[in-house]
Amino acid sequence: MTDRTSQLELEQHEKTFLDSNELIINMGPQHPATHGVLRVILKLDGEKVLGTECVIGYLHRGVEKIAEHRTYTMFNPYVDRMDYVAAVSNGLGYCEAVEKLLNVEAPPRAKYIRVILTELNRLASHMLWLGTHALDIGAITPLFYTFRDREEVLKIFEKYCGARLTTHAFRIGGCVYETYEGFEREVKKFIDFVTPKIDEYEELLTTNRIWVERTKNVGRISAKECIALGVTGPVLRASGVKWDLRKAQPYAAYSELDFEIPVGQNGDTYDRYIVRMREMRQSLRIIEQAVGKIPDGPIMAKVPKVIKPPVGEIYHSIEAPKGELGYFIVSDGSTQPYRVRVRPPSFVNLQALDMMVRGQLVADVIAVIGTLDIVLGEVDR
Amino acid sequence: MVSRLKGRHGSGIREANSYLGQKYIVVDSSLIPELLQVLWDQELFDYCVDITAVHYPDREKQFDVVWILYSFTNNERIRVKAMFADGESVPSAVPIWPAANWLEREVYDMFGIRFEGHPDLKRILLPEGWKGHPLRKDYGIIQQDQEWVQINLGIESGQ
Numbered sequence: 001m002t003d004r005t006s007q008l009e010l011e012q013h014e015k016t017f018l019d020s021n022e023l024i025i026n027m028g029p030q031h032p033a034t035h036g037v038l039r040v041i042l043k044l045d046g047e048k049v050l051g052t053e054c055v056i057g058y059l060h061r062g063v064e065k066i067a068e069h070r071t072y073t074m075f076n077p078y079v080d081r082m083d084y085v086a087a088v089s090n091g092l093g094y095c096e097a098v099e100k101l102l103n104v105e106a107p108p109r110a111k112y113i114r115v116i117l118t119e120l121n122r123l124a125s126h127m128l129w130l131g132t133h134a135l136d137i138g139a140i141t142p143l144f145y146t147f148r149d150r151e152e153v154l155k156i157f158e159k160y161c162g163a164r165l166t167t168h169a170f171r172i173g174g175c176v177y178e179t180y181e182g183f184e185r186e187v188k189k190f191i192d193f194v195t196p197k198i199d200e201y202e203e204l205l206t207t208n209r210i211w212v213e214r215t216k217n218v219g220r221i222s223a224k225e226c227i228a229l230g231v232t233g234p235v236l237r238a239s240g241v242k243w244d245l246r247k248a249q250p251y252a253a254y255s256e257l258d259f260e261i262p263v264g265q266n267g268d269t270y271d272r273y274i275v276r277m278r279e280m281r282q283s284l285r286i287i288e289q290a291v292g293k294i295p296d297g298p299i300m301a302k303v304p305k306v307i308k309p310p311v312g313e314i315y316h317s318i319e320a321p322k323g324e325l326g327y328f329i330v331s332d333g334s335t336q337p338y339r340v341r342v343r344p345p346s347f348v349n350l351q352a353l354d355m356m357v358r359g360q361l362v363a364d365v366i367a368v369i370g371t372l373d374i375v376l377g378e379v380d381r
Numbered sequence: 382m383v384s385r386l387k388g389r390h391g392s393g394i395r396e397a398n399s400y401l402g403q404k405y406i407v408v409d410s411s412l413i414p415e416l417l418q419v420l421w422d423q424e425l426f427d428y429c430v431d432i433t434a435v436h437y438p439d440r441e442k443q444f445d446v447v448w449i450l451y452s453f454t455n456n457e458r459i460r461v462k463a464m465f466a467d468g469e470s471v472p473s474a475v476p477i478w479p480a481a482n483w484l485e486r487e488v489y490d491m492f493g494i495r496f497e498g499h500p501d502l503k504r505i506l507l508p509e510g511w512k513g514h515p516l517r518k519d520y521g522i523i524q525q526d527q528e529w530v531q532i533n534l535g536i537e538s539g540q
Contacts, residue, residue, distance in 0.1 A: 057506035230480030343431040
């Protein structure tokens with residue numbers, strides 16, 4: 001027996017197998033539907049879930065500890081490795097937090113470039129979510145469609161900064177790369193390309209009877225429960241709370257752009273699907289406006305070569321594709337942060353899994369893990 | 382709000398200020414359970430964003446425990462900070478915000494700070510039985526629990 005044996009497993013030994021109606025099943029950490037290395041211990045009565053316990057940490061790399069031993073600039077690429085399907089969002093949150101601590105502001109052009117890339121990344125993240133979520137539930141086709149279209153986003157990233165996944169696109173104080181020749185044209189072309197594709201995904205799923213049966217009323221969570229559990233992002237919005245940090249506490253150039261916050265009503269897996277689909281369309285709307293309005297000018301603020309923020313603390317958070325991504329940084333006036341705390345949306349959202357699947361079927365656990373849209377790199381850090 | 386809190390708790394509130402436009406209050410550790418309850422009840426901070434800690438090994442009270450709260454009603458954030466000595470337990474916020482459950486477990490895992498009244502306080506990211514708390518300043522960046530690695534992974538060293 002390993003040290004990782006948890007309470008639930010121990011309870012199993014108290015009863016003999018045949019006497020008991022309860023069955024304890026281990027799912028993961030190597031399991032195709034856990035989106036990485038998540039281990040869930042399920043307590044079952046037949047097909048019904050009585051309780052769950054998540055065992056996490058398999059991907060723990062000690063990002064917060066590393067931060068204390070790197071300079072502010074050196075730590076910047078590390079944040080991309082947390083939520084690796086939305087690396088640009090991670091970078092934006094970190095750069096903006098350090099900028100606040102330094103009391104500098106990125107120039108307007110840099111802010112617009114940031115918005116365009118972050119929203120493109122939100123699309124890529126949502127596409128990856130849709131493909132894998134649908135695959136988990138048994139629809140294989142959307143995976144091929146979404147990966148085909150996500151590729152177009154990655155191509156833009158590659159042309160912009162050379163990397164496809166862990167982009168390190170932004171620097172403290174702005175952006176380091178100017179947009180390439182024809183950037184605006186290519187982004188516009190992408191919008192024209194992807195808009196009908198989103199319709200195509202919806203044609204496959206929105207009214208598909210199997211999809212509806214598998215997602216409606218599955219993993220319901222109310223607005224009150226979401227808030228109590230600290231759940232944010234599309235999951236919170238699907239429960240009917242119209243709250244998005246891009247509107248509530250705008251950062252970058254979001255206050256100058258017009259978009260809506262899609263909300264759901266039932267807080268079930270189907271509503272979360274609808275909310276994310278509508279968010280993708282809103283992201284396209286934001287990108288289109290930003291590309292049209294992008295101002296000329298410098299892309300880097302005046303930032304000293306050696307970044308040494310004054311003594312103090314800052315908490316800055318942004319609306320990442322998964323929810324509220326926050327950075328709490330304590331500076332002691334040296335070139336290295338004294339403490340960096342990352343408030344990961346996936347970690348906090350995963351906490352709601354137990355509440356959402358109690359009383360449901362085993363197959364629904366898969367659907368709920370998918371709908372929470374967790375990335376284990378961010379859960380474990 | 383600050384004046385309301387000061388009126389109620391008086392000298393327990395050591396500092397109430399804002400830095401770079403962000404409000405924070407530093408309070409006596411004895412005031413924490415009551416203050417968190419008041420912030421939830423009366424000041425409508427219904428969302429517990431984060432709980433974390435900072436280690437200052439040279440201080441007598443080594444740890445700063447930080448609660449970051451948000452109010453949906455007022456679209457407002459606040460940071461509450463209190464100092465705790467090594468070995469001293471911190472009142473758990475789980476009865477107020479269930480979200481605090483995993484956050485407190487992480488603080489315990491990383492710093493070894495115990496939370497009084499937590500329903501199931503155990504390690505979360507590191508394996509049970511691991512020795513040491515990595516985010517303490519006296520824990521080296523390449524330090525590991527070699528014994529655990531050897532027994533459980535069957536290799537000489539994880540380095």
